[in-house]
Amino acid sequence: MGGSGGVYEVRRAWTRAGxxxxxAAAVLIGVCFVPHVEPADTDHIELVFAPFALWVAGVCSSRRVAVRVGEDGITLCRxxxxxxPEFVGWADVVAVDWSDDEHFWGRxxxxxxxxxTPRPVAALPGNPGLEGLDAYLATQVDPDFVATFRSTIQVERGTTLTDVDPARLAAALTALAPTVRHFGDLGDLGGATPATRLTPGR
Structure with a gap:
């Protein structure tokens, strides 16, 4: 993690998931060397797991910048x-969502x-059924939330193998781009609108 003057950088790092x-890959590779354990007709099956283990080690050990929140916008590195890298200026950023999810294989x-978007999405043609649905949703969902989806496209990056600190990320966004909305787990840490979660049930 690094940053100065409000700038915040998220770097690749060894995380619990990494x-x-x-x-897990190392254990599977080791098991393949135990006599009579490797299935028949699967010589050198460890070669299937070795590239994945090396990839994880390479990514986590690189310490390269994954996300940079700067004075002019956000840079998303690959x-x-x-x-x-892909750079998005603050003038084009409507909202930022960071979410930490639990799966059966880990977090x-x-x-x-x-x-x-360059061209805002036009309203749908008049339809009594759709208008009724819109009227109902208007009472259930924050209008700003709906507007965000109508006028934007999503740019997504995985941060599982990074040292992201959601509190520092939210603070940097608030300092550098106070009009940008915070969604997902960032919604609890400030932003231009009240906390809003994009993932159902969260």
């Missing part, structure tokens, strides 16, 4: 270093930017 994935997290 350690778990690497350990796992593959030779691919060009994962993701960062989603809601980027303003």
């Amino acid at each position: 350690v778990s994935w690497f350990a 796992v593959v270093p030779f691919r060009k 994962t997290s993701r960062l989603t930017l809601y980027r303003r």
Whole structure:
């Protein structure tokens, strides 16, 4: 983690998920060397797990910047270093969603930017059924929440193998882009609108 003058950087790092994935792959590779354990007709099956273990180790040990929240906008870097990072200026960022989810294989997290579209989505043609549904949703959902989906596209990056600190991320967003809405787990940490969760049931 790093940053100065309000800038916040999220870096690749060894996380609980990374350690778990690497350990699981290492155990499977080790089991393959135990006599009479490897299934018949599957010589060198450990070669299937070795690339994954090496990939996890390489990503977690790289300490490369994954996300940079700066004065001009957000830069989303890719796992593959030779691919060009994607920069989104604050003028185009409507909302930021960071969510930490629990699955049967462990915890994962993701960062989603809601980027303003060049052409706002037009309203749907008049339809009594749709109008009734819109009227009902208007009483159940924050209008700003609906507007975010109508006028944006999503840009998403996984942050499971990073040292992201949601409190510092929310603070940086508030300091550098006070009009940007916070969704997901960031909704509890401030933002332009009251806390809103995008994931049903969360």
